[in-house]
Amino acid sequence: MKAISKERWASRMGLVLAMAGNAVGLGNFLRFPAQAVQNGGGAFLIPYFVSLLVLGLPLVWIEWTIGRYGGRFGHHTTPGCFDAMGKSPFWKYLGVFGLWSCLIIAAYYLYIESWCLGYAGYSLINGFADADSQKVEAFYNSLIGQQEHSILAASWHGMVLFGLCVVLNIYILSRGLARGIELVSKIGMPLLILFATVLAVRGLMIDPATDPHAVASPFEGLNFVWEPKFDSLTNPSVWLAAAGQIFFTISIGMGSMQCYASYLREDDDLTLNGTTAAWTNEFCEVVLGGTILIPIAVAYLGLATVQQKSGFGLGFLVFPTLFNHWGAFAPLAGFLWFGLLFFAAITSSLAMGQPIMAFLQDEFGLNRRQSALAFGGMLLPLALPVALLHSKSYFDEFDFWAGTFSLVVMAACEAILFSWVFGVRRGWEEMMRGAELRVPRIFYPIMQYVTPLFLLVILAASIFKPAAGWEVYLNGGRDGQPPPAWEWAPDGMIGKLLHKDLKLGANATPEEIRFNEQLKFMRTSDRVVMIGVFLAFSALVSTAWRRRSNGVKGIP
Amino acid sequence: MTQMAWVFLLLSWTTIIGCTLYCFVKLMSSNRRLDDDQSPPEAG
Numbered sequence: 001m002k003a004i005s006k007e008r009w010a011s012r013m014g015l016v017l018a019m020a021g022n023a024v025g026l027g028n029f030l031r032f033p034a035q036a037v038q039n040g041g042g043a044f045l046i047p048y049f050v051s052l053l054v055l056g057l058p059l060v061w062i063e064w065t066i067g068r069y070g071g072r073f074g075h076h077t078t079p080g081c082f083d084a085m086g087k088s089p090f091w092k093y094l095g096v097f098g099l100w101s102c103l104i105i106a107a108y109y110l111y112i113e114s115w116c117l118g119y120a121g122y123s124l125i126n127g128f129a130d131a132d133s134q135k136v137e138a139f140y141n142s143l144i145g146q147q148e149h150s151i152l153a154a155s156w157h158g159m160v161l162f163g164l165c166v167v168l169n170i171y172i173l174s175r176g177l178a179r180g181i182e183l184v185s186k187i188g189m190p191l192l193i194l195f196a197t198v199l200a201v202r203g204l205m206i207d208p209a210t211d212p213h214a215v216a217s218p219f220e221g222l223n224f225v226w227e228p229k230f231d232s233l234t235n236p237s238v239w240l241a242a243a244g245q246i247f248f249t250i251s252i253g254m255g256s257m258q259c260y261a262s263y264l265r266e267d268d269d270l271t272l273n274g275t276t277a278a279w280t281n282e283f284c285e286v287v288l289g290g291t292i293l294i295p296i297a298v299a300y301l302g303l304a305t306v307q308q309k310s311g312f313g314l315g316f317l318v319f320p321t322l323f324n325h326w327g328a329f330a331p332l333a334g335f336l337w338f339g340l341l342f343f344a345a346i347t348s349s350l351a352m353g354q355p356i357m358a359f360l361q362d363e364f365g366l367n368r369r370q371s372a373l374a375f376g377g378m379l380l381p382l383a384l385p386v387a388l389l390h391s392k393s394y395f396d397e398f399d400f401w402a403g404t405f406s407l408v409v410m411a412a413c414e415a416i417l418f419s420w421v422f423g424v425r426r427g428w429e430e431m432m433r434g435a436e437l438r439v440p441r442i443f444y445p446i447m448q449y450v451t452p453l454f455l456l457v458i459l460a461a462s463i464f465k466p467a468a469g470w471e472v473y474l475n476g477g478r479d480g481q482p483p484p485a486w487e488w489a490p491d492g493m494i495g496k497l498l499h500k501d502l503k504l505g506a507n508a509t510p511e512e513i514r515f516n517e518q519l520k521f522m523r524t525s526d527r528v529v530m531i532g533v534f535l536a537f538s539a540l541v542s543t544a545w546r547r548r549s550n551g552v553k554g555i556p
Numbered sequence: 557m558t559q560m561a562w563v564f565l566l567l568s569w570t571t572i573i574g575c576t577l578y579c580f581v582k583l584m585s586s587n588r589r590l591d592d593d594q595s596p597p598e599a600g
Contacts, residue, residue: 008590009590010590011589011590012583012586012588012589012590013583013584015590016583041561041564042560042561042563042564042565042568043564045564045568049568049571219557220557222557222561222565223557223558223561226557226561226562226564226565227557227558227560227561227564228560228561228564264590265590268588268590269586269588272579272582272583272586273583275579276576276579276580276582276583279572279575279576279579280576282572282575282576283572283573283576286568286569286572287569287572287573436582436583436586436588437579437582
């Protein structure tokens with residue numbers, strides 16, 4: 001018989017903060033405000049909250065239940081958890097998505113994390129003093145080493161910071177759950193909330209009457225985020241965007257949540273813990289995330305300029321110049337902004353490393369230090385091309401296939417596993433064992449029918465995505481015109497497969513054509529790498545189960 | 557800010573802050589801890 005891992009969370013608060021830290025990421029502060037603005041302002045919050053109720057919270061409870069159930073059998077990762085719940089050996093291979101996506105996402109997420117660290121440090125030494133947008137862009141390019149029409153993008157500064165972040169993550173992970181991840185979350189999450197609150201309050205205090213650099217009131221920006229545009233509610237794309245935002249903000253479908261929950265005991269509460277972590281994430285996203293980026297940017301740049309910028313561009317390329325209007329507070333403000341992004345990133349990246357380590361510990365008997373080093377060893381060959389090549393090659397591909405598409409696939413699998421394979425009645429009983437928060441009975445049919453159906457619709461919509469938008473075809477055209485000929489959207493699965501986002505204009509130069517061909521080659525090689533990683537994990541799962549059936553002890 | 561923007565902001569913030577506080581108060585007032593003595597879990 002196999003020994004059970006003795007690792008446990010030290011406290012409920014630590015577990016909740018670690019789970020919230022897993023969910024709160026860069027998207028809370030950079031993606032949410034941009035999504036709200038693009039999809040109907042305040043009215044976006046209607047489909048957003050509906051999605052939270054029928055998709056977000058049910059999936060949080062499902063993932064916690066799957067994790068805690070798997071933990072009873074000594075499994076802390078999705079292959080084992082799925083195997084324990086499913087009736088067919090096939091399920092453990094679907095669970096491989098929970099390892100695969102964690103490793104692939106970590107490979108580029110840690111890179112962004114290292115930028116936040118670099119920006120935070122540079123802000124603190126007042127490196128952005130009197131910097132205009134060109135100087136900030138030069139700093140950004142010095143970090144990523146990117147040049148126009150060059151497939152290579154190496155930067156020593158960037159590589160050193162990236163290496164530092166990888167080592168830091170491995171060190172924290174090697175300290176274990178309670179002394180590593182939990183400790184960092186207990187420090188990082190309160191600091192993140194404090195930093196964000198200071199920036200939000202200072203941002204709302206900008207007064208165009210007394211601040212000569214301000215061109216508008218920050219409340220104009222807040223109005224821009226919150227003014228409801230009710231006609232957007234009839235647009236299916238808005239509903240899909242809201243569902244997508246809920247989905248990605250809570251970090252569903254990655255395998256991290258199941259891993260963290262698997263260290264609970266059989267009768268430990270999961271409904272209250274899980275719901276608290278989910279609402280903490282919502283607080284960070286809607287209340288804090290919606291009050292910093294857009295209001296400050298609108299106050300100094302005006303509405304028209306902000307409408308043309310994305311959340312990422314504003315956050316990394318424009319914000320450091322705006323803080324300069326805050327006088328002596330500028331270096332600290334920059335540090336607070338990039339510091340909070342760093343804390344948001346590191347608490348998420350740790351959650352990506354833990355499942356890989358847990359898998360190696362559970363199935364191959366590695367200790368913490370060995371498994372942390374093995375994680376680093378697995379990460380390195382994937383992270384290097386991310387850091388050394390143009391972001392439109394490995395970086396973008398990893399982000400789309402592992403950071404977007406596979407999460408929906410994985411979540412759809414687990415919603416079906418929970419409700420239809422394990423059985424919603426058994427699943428509900430398992431979920432409510434030890435529950436300190438009574439989940440209303442209405443969620444029973446929601447988890448059985450609405451959540452899986454909603455996920456299948458999102459999955460279908462992300463595969464078959466038309467460039468003109470679904471609403472044009474559903475409404476039979478736009479502005480009295482018939483719908484255009486079908487063309488795949490560049491950010492849909494089929495469009496991505498066909499490299500629709502690498503389309504060249506009619507006047508493309510030979511240099512652009514050559515660069516485009518290089519990108520296509522790199523993207524294809526990247527897909528081969530990703531398939532290889534998936535097969536390698538599948539082989540490890542197969543070996544581990546063979547060892548289990550032969551009675552080889554996993555944990556010494 | 558328009559009245560409708562204020563209404564949506566305040567409604568959303570009240571809901572989110574209210575739910576977050578409710579959960580944390582319930583969590584912190586609970587007597588159950590993760591390190592309570594329990595029998596070790598069954599091996600699978």
